[in-house]
Amino acid sequence: MVAIIRTAPKEEEHLKTLWRQREDGSMPHWVTTQYQEHWKGTHVTLIITGAERGAPQVTYVARASKLRGPGDDLKRRIEVTKPYRLLSPVPWAELEALVPQISRLYLSRDGALPDGAGRNLLQALSQRASDVIPHLQALGAGNRPSPALTPAARLLMDERDATLTSVRMTDFDLDELVSWDQPHEDDNVPFVARLQTRNGPSHEDDLIAHDAQRFRDWLGPEDWLNRAAWTGFSQGEQRLVIYNANRKAAEETLGVDLIYYHESRDCFVMIQYKRMSKGSGASDWRYYPSSDNNLPDQLERMRAIDDECDKLRREIDDYRLCAKPSWFKLCQGDSLMSDARSLTPGIYLAREHFDQLHKRFQTPGNPRSFSRKTIERYLDNTEFTDLVAGGWIGTTGLGTQGVQRQLELSLSGSREVVFAAVTGPSPSKRERMQRRRERGMDRRSW
Numbered sequence: 001m002v003a004i005i006r007t008a009p010k011e012e013e014h015l016k017t018l019w020r021q022r023e024d025g026s027m028p029h030w031v032t033t034q035y036q037e038h039w040k041g042t043h044v045t046l047i048i049t050g051a052e053r054g055a056p057q058v059t060y061v062a063r064a065s066k067l068r069g070p071g072d073d074l075k076r077r078i079e080v081t082k083p084y085r086l087l088s089p090v091p092w093a094e095l096e097a098l099v100p101q102i103s104r105l106y107l108s109r110d111g112a113l114p115d116g117a118g119r120n121l122l123q124a125l126s127q128r129a130s131d132v133i134p135h136l137q138a139l140g141a142g143n144r145p146s147p148a149l150t151p152a153a154r155l156l157m158d159e160r161d162a163t164l165t166s167v168r169m170t171d172f173d174l175d176e177l178v179s180w181d182q183p184h185e186d187d188n189v190p191f192v193a194r195l196q197t198r199n200g201p202s203h204e205d206d207l208i209a210h211d212a213q214r215f216r217d218w219l220g221p222e223d224w225l226n227r228a229a230w231t232g233f234s235q236g237e238q239r240l241v242i243y244n245a246n247r248k249a250a251e252e253t254l255g256v257d258l259i260y261y262h263e264s265r266d267c268f269v270m271i272q273y274k275r276m277s278k279g280s281g282a283s284d285w286r287y288y289p290s291s292d293n294n295l296p297d298q299l300e301r302m303r304a305i306d307d308e309c310d311k312l313r314r315e316i317d318d319y320r321l322c323a324k325p326s327w328f329k330l331c332q333g334d335s336l337m338s339d340a341r342s343l344t345p346g347i348y349l350a351r352e353h354f355d356q357l358h359k360r361f362q363t364p365g366n367p368r369s370f371s372r373k374t375i376e377r378y379l380d381n382t383e384f385t386d387l388v389a390g391g392w393i394g395t396t397g398l399g400t401q402g403v404q405r406q407l408e409l410s411l412s413g414s415r416e417v418v419f420a421a422v423t424g425p426s427p428s429k430r431e432r433m434q435r436r437r438e439r440g441m442d443r444r445s446w
Helices: 009-018 092-098 115-128 130-138 151-169 206-219 295-311 351-361 381-389 400-411 429-444
Strands: 002-006 030-035 042-049 057-066 075-091 177-180 195-197 227-235 238-246 256-262 267-275 326-331 346-350 416-423
Touching (some): 002 115, 057 092, 057 130, 075 130, 115 130, 151 256, 151 326, 151 416, 206 238, 206 400, 206 416, 267 400, 295 400, 346 351, 346 381
Parallel strands (some): 002 042, 267 326
Antiparallel strands (some): 042 057
């Protein structure tokens, strides 16, 4: 997302002194306050100087994120980092003239802009000041080819979503995730190794490190992969460890599997990612099974694991709305998002539901693609992650052996694996709702 900050004269003088590169090459940060209603995440931010003198101009571009801690009743604290000073500041009036009329309505106030207005503003700035383009790219924005068009970037986007989905399914606080470093070109650094948390790396936490080693042993000997990384989080008595691993280069990898294991409930959920292609309209995203040569084998594998789990169910096991582990997520999106906390929009379908629709779509007179226009019922990000967090979805009565077997199957194939394991007692719904209310009160105090 894109935001605007207009500075006062004293702030301008402060920034001239503050934002000078140090001998070690680092740049200090700046903390200011902004009205709460317009700041909800991390943004590429245009910093305007000269507004109070009647000559506003964009002088800096930086990254801005909200901070914990008090501002006042109306404002929250904002941390501004990674500044770049334009070689020639751009008069604000010239940028406004380059932006479509509908977007200009949002340019008179400070704070985050709607997505469309933000894109238009960055495009105008790139036209007027080409020297800013490399810095916009470094911040995860700007006019560059969509990184998700490359195999490595497609994988990175799905790794990112699988990681965030794991945090959401555990009902942990996503605001602990501050930012992530986007790639400038294809590389083999997985998402969890790029992730920046509010309190820094969690590897020093002895309990999380213990869990990490224990579950890493499930993944086989240390030479089983070409790249691997892990991160962990704690909340109350629960701990979440997330691994990102694969065996093959991006060009040889067919997609991403998320395997989520909840130890106290002794259950797991598996999500297989499929990417939708963009149709004619802005919201027209479609998945065509006929163009996916890997689908038949993947469905056969998912049916086998679902059937195996079904055989192991007992009457005394916890109740589930869906007690089979296999799900699809059909993801939309053709570019990487700079926000470290937003899940990729998409459609969740249980494997049985997907099978039913797939057979129907193969008969004459029916649609040939999966989309929001052709599917009447599906789960979105919020519905799916809430059901998993509440224990309504996932296997029951299945021991760790089943999870390890599924890991072996995924790792022996040509798919990326994001494996998440949560340990510790699971809170009740009352406790989870209380925790959410406390988070909301905490955010309103920033």
